[in-house]
Amino acid sequence: MHHARLVGVGNDIQGAIRSYPEAFLARTVIVCEGASEIGLIRGLDYFWVSNGSGSLQSASVAYIDSHGGEPDECFWPAKAFQALGYRVAILQDSDKPASANLVQEFGALGGYYVALRNAKALEDELFTSLPDAAVTALITRALELTEDGKVDAHIKTFGRQVESCEHSIRGDDCGLHRRVSRNSGRGVPDTKGRVVQV
Incomplete structure (x- = not known):
């Protein structure tokens, strides 16, 4: 059964709709900090598929690029998808750490935050x-x-x-x-x- 619902008119929601329309068709969204993390996820997906597993897309997983910059920028699309009931993960390196309060708030709402160890890119x-x-x-x-x-x-x-x-x-x-x-x-x-x- 499919449900249609109003997603909202807030800036974060509307920005996510315009920037990542394909992600709204998934159940799970991985917000990647930038192009390197997108490349890592694509490479892993390719590897898994070439070894007989299903693709991330077939598992209803979308991954989106928050275009690098400051680490806190990953949180605005992540929070927008969270507010709509999606399972959401953030993947970023840790050469510049994200704000602890954003990480804590995201996790408290059920988000998965994945950071590399020891302040590494x-x-x-x-x-x-x-x-x-x-x-x-x-x-x-x-x-x-x-x-x-x-x-x-x-x-x-x-x-x-x-x-x-x-x-x-x-x-x-x-x-x-x-x-x-x-x-x-x-x-x-x-x-x-x-x-x-x-």
């Missing part, structure tokens, strides 16, 4: 946590997608001891390019809506 967390082969694959892919020398130049800015990124990969010095890459690259929710360090 998503890129920091990936390069810190992934196995060596995955770090090498990420750097190799970055070399393929950018113009010659750009990745090397960026990594050398943070790690002057690296001869070159390509040399580092060929020499299998993954520990070194892991440390350098996480500095240059710039969660799982629990059932209580608390901050979960991933």
Whole structure:
């Protein structure tokens, strides 16, 4: 059975309708801080589907981009969807922490707040946590997608001891390019809506 109801005329609700119309067709909405978090969710979704699981869309989950900026900006679309009865999660890194009162209020209303641990950006967390082969694959892919020398130049800015990124990969010095890459690259929710360090 389907129900139609007035969603409201408040600025937050109307802003969410205009910015994220497709999300209103889902049951669950993941509000991502920015493009990096959207990419992470898309990548996980692709991985799960390619391994035989259903897609997030088939599970009535939408993910939306709150376009980065300040971490508190994630909360306005999240609160708008919460007010309409959606299950809502926020995914953001923690290089700039969100206001504690917003996190607490969101969780008290049943929201899931997922933040990366130890004041890390998503890129920091990936390069810190992934196995060596995955770090090498990420750097190799970055070399393929950018113009010659750009990745090397960026990594050398943070790690002057690296001869070159390509040399580092060929020499299998993954520990070194892991440390350098996480500095240059710039969660799982629990059932209580608390901050979960991933």
